[in-house]
Amino acid sequence: MLKINMFSTADKVKGQGVGSAYLELVKLLSNRAKNKLSVEINKYRKADISHYHTINFPFFLSTFFSFLGRKIGYVHFLPETLEGSLKIPQPFRSIFYHYVIAFYKRMDHLVVVNPTFIPKLEAYGIKKEDITYIPNFVSRTEFYESSAEEKKKLRLKYGYTKKFIVLGVGQIQERKGLFDFIELAKRLPNIQFIWAGGFSFGRITDGYSELKKVVDNPPENLSFPGIVDRNKLVDYYNLSDVFLLPSYSELFPMSILESFSTGTPVLLRDLDLYPAIIEDDYVPAKDVNEMFDKLVELESSPEMITHFQEVARSAAAYYSEDRLVKIWEDFYWEQAKEGK
Known part of the structure:
Protein backbone atom coordinates (compact mmCIF):
# COMPACT_ATOMS: atom_id res chain seq x y z
CA MET A 1 0.00 0.00 0.00
CA VAL A 138 -17.03 15.73 -9.69
CA SER A 139 -19.00 13.24 -7.63
CA ARG A 140 -22.17 12.03 -9.33
CA THR A 141 -23.69 11.43 -5.90
CA GLU A 142 -23.29 15.12 -4.98
CA PHE A 143 -24.04 16.60 -8.41
CA TYR A 144 -26.91 14.73 -10.00
CA GLU A 145 -29.81 15.49 -12.33
CA SER A 146 -33.21 15.93 -10.71
CA SER A 147 -36.52 14.95 -12.32
CA ALA A 148 -38.59 17.54 -14.19
CA GLU A 149 -41.09 17.62 -11.33
CA GLU A 150 -38.35 18.12 -8.74
CA LYS A 151 -36.90 20.99 -10.80
CA LYS A 152 -40.26 22.77 -10.66
CA LYS A 153 -40.36 22.32 -6.88
CA LEU A 154 -36.84 23.76 -6.57
CA ARG A 155 -37.87 26.91 -8.43
CA LEU A 156 -40.77 27.39 -6.03
CA LYS A 157 -38.53 26.64 -3.03
CA TYR A 158 -35.98 29.30 -3.98
CA GLY A 159 -38.56 31.81 -5.23
CA TYR A 160 -37.67 31.98 -8.93
CA THR A 161 -40.75 32.53 -11.09
CA LYS A 162 -39.40 33.43 -14.54
CA LYS A 163 -39.74 30.79 -17.24
CA PHE A 164 -36.06 30.78 -18.30
CA ILE A 165 -33.15 30.81 -15.83
CA VAL A 166 -29.42 31.34 -16.46
CA LEU A 167 -26.92 30.37 -13.77
CA GLY A 168 -23.34 31.50 -13.19
CA VAL A 169 -21.09 29.99 -10.49
CA GLY A 170 -17.76 31.15 -9.07
CA GLN A 171 -16.03 33.88 -7.17
CA ILE A 172 -17.33 37.38 -7.81
CA GLN A 173 -14.35 38.96 -9.55
CA GLU A 174 -13.58 40.76 -12.79
CA ARG A 175 -11.75 37.77 -14.33
CA LYS A 176 -14.94 35.71 -14.17
CA GLY A 177 -16.65 38.08 -16.62
CA LEU A 178 -19.14 39.38 -14.07
CA PHE A 179 -19.56 42.71 -15.85
CA ASP A 180 -20.73 40.87 -18.98
CA PHE A 181 -23.05 38.70 -16.87
CA ILE A 182 -24.55 41.85 -15.38
CA GLU A 183 -24.86 43.47 -18.82
CA LEU A 184 -26.72 40.42 -20.15
CA ALA A 185 -29.17 40.61 -17.25
CA LYS A 186 -29.86 44.23 -18.13
CA ARG A 187 -30.38 43.40 -21.82
CA LEU A 188 -32.63 40.40 -21.12
CA PRO A 189 -35.10 41.44 -18.39
CA ASN A 190 -37.43 38.54 -19.25
CA ILE A 191 -34.73 36.02 -18.17
CA GLN A 192 -33.77 35.28 -14.56
CA PHE A 193 -30.00 35.47 -13.94
CA ILE A 194 -28.39 33.96 -10.83
CA TRP A 195 -24.74 34.17 -9.78
CA ALA A 196 -23.87 31.71 -7.00
CA GLY A 197 -20.63 32.86 -5.41
CA GLY A 198 -19.12 35.64 -3.39
CA PHE A 199 -16.04 37.73 -2.64
CA SER A 200 -13.93 34.85 -1.33
CA PHE A 201 -10.90 37.14 -0.92
CA GLY A 202 -12.76 40.25 0.20
CA ARG A 203 -11.55 43.72 -0.74
CA ILE A 204 -8.40 42.54 -2.52
CA THR A 205 -10.66 41.02 -5.20
CA ASP A 206 -10.09 42.74 -8.54
CA GLY A 207 -13.05 45.02 -9.38
CA TYR A 208 -14.39 44.79 -5.82
CA SER A 209 -15.78 48.33 -5.47
CA GLU A 210 -17.76 48.35 -8.72
CA LEU A 211 -19.00 44.79 -8.35
CA LYS A 212 -20.03 45.32 -4.71
CA LYS A 213 -22.35 48.14 -5.82
CA VAL A 214 -24.20 45.81 -8.20
CA VAL A 215 -24.31 42.94 -5.70
CA ASP A 216 -25.88 45.26 -3.12
CA ASN A 217 -28.36 46.74 -5.62
CA PRO A 218 -28.80 44.35 -8.58
CA PRO A 219 -31.33 44.57 -11.44
CA GLU A 220 -34.67 42.98 -10.57
CA ASN A 221 -33.91 39.85 -12.63
CA LEU A 222 -30.40 39.31 -11.22
CA SER A 223 -29.93 37.37 -7.99
CA PHE A 224 -26.76 37.02 -5.88
CA PRO A 225 -27.42 34.29 -3.25
CA GLY A 226 -23.77 34.48 -2.11
CA ILE A 227 -21.42 31.55 -1.53
CA VAL A 228 -23.60 28.44 -1.69
CA ASP A 229 -22.62 25.25 0.14
CA ARG A 230 -21.90 22.37 -2.23
CA ASN A 231 -24.80 20.31 -0.89
CA LYS A 232 -27.16 23.14 -1.94
CA LEU A 233 -25.37 24.15 -5.13
CA VAL A 234 -26.76 21.11 -6.94
CA ASP A 235 -30.23 22.65 -6.51
CA TYR A 236 -29.19 25.79 -8.40
CA TYR A 237 -27.90 23.78 -11.36
CA ASN A 238 -31.11 21.76 -11.47
CA LEU A 239 -33.47 24.71 -11.36
CA SER A 240 -31.58 26.45 -14.19
CA ASP A 241 -32.00 26.08 -17.95
CA VAL A 242 -28.46 27.13 -18.91
CA PHE A 243 -25.12 27.47 -17.15
CA LEU A 244 -23.15 30.52 -18.33
CA LEU A 245 -19.48 31.15 -17.51
CA PRO A 246 -18.20 34.33 -19.21
CA SER A 247 -14.68 34.08 -17.70
CA TYR A 248 -11.70 35.64 -19.47
CA SER A 249 -9.25 33.16 -17.92
CA GLU A 250 -9.66 29.64 -16.53
CA LEU A 251 -7.90 26.31 -16.08
CA PHE A 252 -10.64 23.69 -15.95
CA PRO A 253 -13.55 25.08 -13.91
CA MET A 254 -15.22 22.62 -11.56
CA SER A 255 -18.48 24.44 -12.27
CA ILE A 256 -18.47 23.17 -15.86
CA LEU A 257 -18.20 19.56 -14.67
CA GLU A 258 -20.89 20.19 -12.07
CA SER A 259 -23.14 21.46 -14.88
CA PHE A 260 -22.43 18.39 -17.00
CA SER A 261 -23.19 16.12 -14.05
CA THR A 262 -26.63 17.75 -13.58
CA GLY A 263 -27.42 17.64 -17.31
CA THR A 264 -27.38 21.44 -17.61
CA PRO A 265 -26.45 22.95 -21.01
CA VAL A 266 -23.20 24.96 -20.88
CA LEU A 267 -22.52 28.34 -22.54
CA LEU A 268 -18.94 29.62 -22.34
CA ARG A 269 -16.77 32.45 -23.52
CA ASP A 270 -14.81 30.57 -26.18
CA LEU A 271 -11.33 30.51 -24.63
CA ASP A 272 -8.41 28.72 -26.29
CA LEU A 273 -8.20 26.15 -23.50
CA TYR A 274 -11.70 24.69 -23.89
CA PRO A 275 -11.32 22.86 -27.24
CA ALA A 276 -8.47 20.83 -25.71
CA ILE A 277 -10.71 19.40 -22.99
CA ILE A 278 -14.41 19.77 -23.84
CA GLU A 279 -14.58 20.37 -27.60
CA ASP A 280 -18.19 20.27 -28.90
CA ASP A 281 -19.54 19.83 -25.34
CA TYR A 282 -20.60 23.47 -24.92
CA VAL A 283 -22.14 26.45 -26.70
CA PRO A 284 -19.33 28.90 -27.58
CA ALA A 285 -19.57 32.70 -27.65
CA LYS A 286 -16.68 35.07 -28.29
CA ASP A 287 -18.10 38.16 -26.52
CA VAL A 288 -21.12 39.61 -24.72
CA ASN A 289 -22.99 40.22 -27.98
CA GLU A 290 -22.65 36.58 -29.03
CA MET A 291 -23.66 35.49 -25.53
CA PHE A 292 -26.80 37.61 -25.92
CA ASP A 293 -27.58 35.99 -29.28
CA LYS A 294 -26.99 32.46 -27.99
CA LEU A 295 -29.17 33.00 -24.92
CA VAL A 296 -32.00 34.34 -27.08
CA GLU A 297 -31.61 31.29 -29.33
CA LEU A 298 -31.55 28.85 -26.41
CA GLU A 299 -34.57 30.45 -24.78
CA SER A 300 -36.63 30.10 -27.94
CA SER A 301 -35.45 26.59 -28.90
CA PRO A 302 -36.45 23.66 -26.66
CA GLU A 303 -34.78 21.40 -29.23
CA MET A 304 -31.43 23.15 -28.71
CA ILE A 305 -31.80 22.87 -24.93
CA THR A 306 -32.57 19.13 -25.23
CA HIS A 307 -29.55 18.59 -27.49
CA PHE A 308 -27.10 20.25 -25.10
CA GLN A 309 -28.64 18.43 -22.14
CA GLU A 310 -27.71 15.18 -23.88
CA VAL A 311 -24.26 16.58 -24.65
CA ALA A 312 -23.79 17.45 -20.96
CA ARG A 313 -24.79 13.95 -19.85
CA SER A 314 -22.34 12.39 -22.29
CA ALA A 315 -19.52 14.66 -21.11
CA ALA A 316 -20.30 13.81 -17.48
CA ALA A 317 -19.85 10.11 -18.25
CA TYR A 318 -16.38 10.81 -19.67
CA TYR A 319 -15.27 12.72 -16.56
Missing part, protein backbone atom coordinates in the same frame (compact mmCIF):
# COMPACT_ATOMS: atom_id res chain seq x y z
CA LEU A 2 1.29 3.44 -0.92
CA LYS A 3 1.50 6.14 1.75
CA ILE A 4 0.36 9.50 0.40
CA ASN A 5 0.48 12.84 2.21
CA MET A 6 -1.93 15.49 0.96
CA PHE A 7 -0.88 19.07 1.74
CA SER A 8 -3.58 21.69 1.30
CA THR A 9 -5.36 24.65 2.85
CA ALA A 10 -7.67 25.03 -0.18
CA ASP A 11 -10.80 24.20 1.82
CA LYS A 12 -10.25 27.12 4.22
CA VAL A 13 -11.53 29.64 1.66
CA LYS A 14 -15.11 28.94 0.63
CA GLY A 15 -16.38 29.29 -2.90
CA GLN A 16 -13.20 28.58 -4.86
CA GLY A 17 -12.66 25.79 -7.37
CA VAL A 18 -9.27 24.76 -5.99
CA GLY A 19 -10.93 23.71 -2.75
CA SER A 20 -13.64 21.79 -4.59
CA ALA A 21 -11.11 19.91 -6.74
CA TYR A 22 -9.03 19.03 -3.68
CA LEU A 23 -12.00 17.76 -1.65
CA GLU A 24 -13.29 15.71 -4.59
CA LEU A 25 -9.92 13.97 -5.01
CA VAL A 26 -9.48 13.21 -1.30
CA LYS A 27 -12.99 11.79 -1.08
CA LEU A 28 -12.51 9.73 -4.25
CA LEU A 29 -9.27 8.15 -3.05
CA SER A 30 -10.57 7.59 0.48
CA ASN A 31 -13.71 5.85 -0.78
CA ARG A 32 -12.54 4.06 -3.92
CA ALA A 33 -8.83 3.36 -3.36
CA LYS A 34 -8.53 2.82 0.39
CA ASN A 35 -7.20 -0.73 -0.11
CA LYS A 36 -4.33 0.54 -2.29
CA LEU A 37 -3.58 4.02 -0.95
CA SER A 38 -3.17 5.29 2.60
CA VAL A 39 -4.03 9.00 2.51
CA GLU A 40 -3.25 11.47 5.31
CA ILE A 41 -3.98 15.22 5.32
CA ASN A 42 -1.30 17.76 6.31
CA LYS A 43 0.73 15.19 8.24
CA TYR A 44 4.51 15.35 8.10
CA ARG A 45 4.94 11.58 8.14
CA LYS A 46 7.25 9.34 6.15
CA ALA A 47 5.52 8.69 2.83
CA ASP A 48 5.96 7.46 -0.74
CA ILE A 49 4.22 10.51 -2.20
CA SER A 50 3.59 14.03 -0.93
CA HIS A 51 0.97 15.79 -3.03
CA TYR A 52 0.86 19.58 -2.70
CA HIS A 53 -2.45 21.24 -3.60
CA THR A 54 -1.63 24.75 -2.35
CA ILE A 55 1.59 26.73 -2.20
CA ASN A 56 1.73 27.81 1.45
CA PHE A 57 5.23 28.76 2.61
CA PRO A 58 5.43 26.02 5.33
CA PHE A 59 4.70 23.53 2.56
CA PHE A 60 7.54 25.02 0.50
CA LEU A 61 9.92 24.50 3.44
CA SER A 62 8.73 20.90 3.81
CA THR A 63 9.93 20.10 0.27
CA PHE A 64 13.46 19.97 1.70
CA PHE A 65 12.55 16.94 3.87
CA SER A 66 13.53 13.80 1.99
CA PHE A 67 11.40 11.47 4.15
CA LEU A 68 8.24 12.96 2.60
CA GLY A 69 8.92 10.98 -0.58
CA ARG A 70 8.32 12.07 -4.15
CA LYS A 71 6.90 15.59 -4.36
CA ILE A 72 3.87 16.10 -6.62
CA GLY A 73 2.53 19.60 -7.29
CA TYR A 74 -1.00 20.37 -8.45
CA VAL A 75 -0.97 23.38 -10.81
CA HIS A 76 -4.25 25.20 -10.23
CA PHE A 77 -2.95 28.54 -11.49
CA LEU A 78 -0.04 30.37 -13.09
CA PRO A 79 1.01 33.99 -12.50
CA GLU A 80 -0.80 35.14 -15.65
CA THR A 81 -4.06 33.49 -14.58
CA LEU A 82 -4.09 35.57 -11.38
CA GLU A 83 -4.44 38.77 -13.38
CA GLY A 84 -7.99 40.03 -12.99
CA SER A 85 -8.48 38.00 -9.81
CA LEU A 86 -6.55 39.71 -7.03
CA LYS A 87 -5.18 43.22 -6.60
CA ILE A 88 -1.59 42.77 -5.41
CA PRO A 89 0.50 45.95 -5.50
CA GLN A 90 4.08 46.03 -6.74
CA PRO A 91 6.70 44.96 -5.77
CA PHE A 92 4.75 42.28 -3.87
CA ARG A 93 3.04 41.01 -7.04
CA SER A 94 6.37 40.27 -8.77
CA ILE A 95 7.74 38.62 -5.63
CA PHE A 96 4.64 36.43 -5.30
CA TYR A 97 4.67 35.43 -8.97
CA HIS A 98 8.35 34.48 -8.67
CA TYR A 99 7.50 32.41 -5.58
CA VAL A 100 4.71 30.53 -7.43
CA ILE A 101 7.14 29.30 -10.08
CA ALA A 102 9.84 28.58 -7.49
CA PHE A 103 7.35 26.37 -5.66
CA TYR A 104 6.49 24.45 -8.82
CA LYS A 105 10.20 23.96 -9.54
CA ARG A 106 10.66 22.37 -6.11
CA MET A 107 8.36 19.55 -7.22
CA ASP A 108 9.58 16.27 -8.71
CA HIS A 109 6.50 16.18 -10.94
CA LEU A 110 3.55 18.46 -11.72
CA VAL A 111 -0.09 17.68 -12.52
CA VAL A 112 -2.09 20.11 -14.66
CA VAL A 113 -5.87 20.07 -15.10
CA ASN A 114 -5.61 21.44 -18.63
CA PRO A 115 -3.04 20.34 -21.26
CA THR A 116 -2.69 23.92 -22.59
CA PHE A 117 -0.69 24.71 -19.43
CA ILE A 118 2.11 22.32 -20.34
CA PRO A 119 3.83 24.63 -22.87
CA LYS A 120 3.35 27.57 -20.49
CA LEU A 121 5.16 25.67 -17.74
CA GLU A 122 7.86 24.71 -20.24
CA ALA A 123 8.35 28.42 -20.91
CA TYR A 124 9.15 28.81 -17.20
CA GLY A 125 11.91 26.19 -17.55
CA ILE A 126 10.04 23.06 -16.40
CA LYS A 127 10.58 19.94 -18.50
CA LYS A 128 7.61 18.53 -20.39
CA GLU A 129 8.35 15.00 -19.19
CA ASP A 130 7.90 16.24 -15.61
CA ILE A 131 4.28 17.30 -16.26
CA THR A 132 1.15 15.12 -16.48
CA TYR A 133 -2.36 16.12 -17.50
CA ILE A 134 -5.16 14.69 -15.34
CA PRO A 135 -8.58 16.33 -15.65
CA ASN A 136 -10.87 17.39 -12.82
CA PHE A 137 -14.02 15.45 -12.00
CA SER A 320 -16.55 10.02 -14.23
CA GLU A 321 -15.17 8.93 -10.88
CA ASP A 322 -14.76 5.36 -12.11
CA ARG A 323 -12.42 6.46 -14.87
CA LEU A 324 -10.47 9.01 -12.83
CA VAL A 325 -9.79 6.82 -9.80
CA LYS A 326 -7.91 4.37 -12.05
CA ILE A 327 -5.93 7.21 -13.63
CA TRP A 328 -4.89 8.55 -10.20
CA GLU A 329 -3.98 5.11 -8.86
CA ASP A 330 -1.76 4.37 -11.86
CA PHE A 331 -0.18 7.81 -11.67
CA TYR A 332 0.72 7.52 -7.97
CA TRP A 333 2.22 4.03 -8.38
CA GLU A 334 4.26 5.18 -11.37
CA GLN A 335 5.54 8.21 -9.45
CA ALA A 336 6.40 6.08 -6.42
CA LYS A 337 8.54 3.85 -8.66
CA GLU A 338 10.27 6.93 -10.05
CA GLY A 339 11.00 8.06 -6.50
CA LYS A 340 12.77 4.80 -5.71
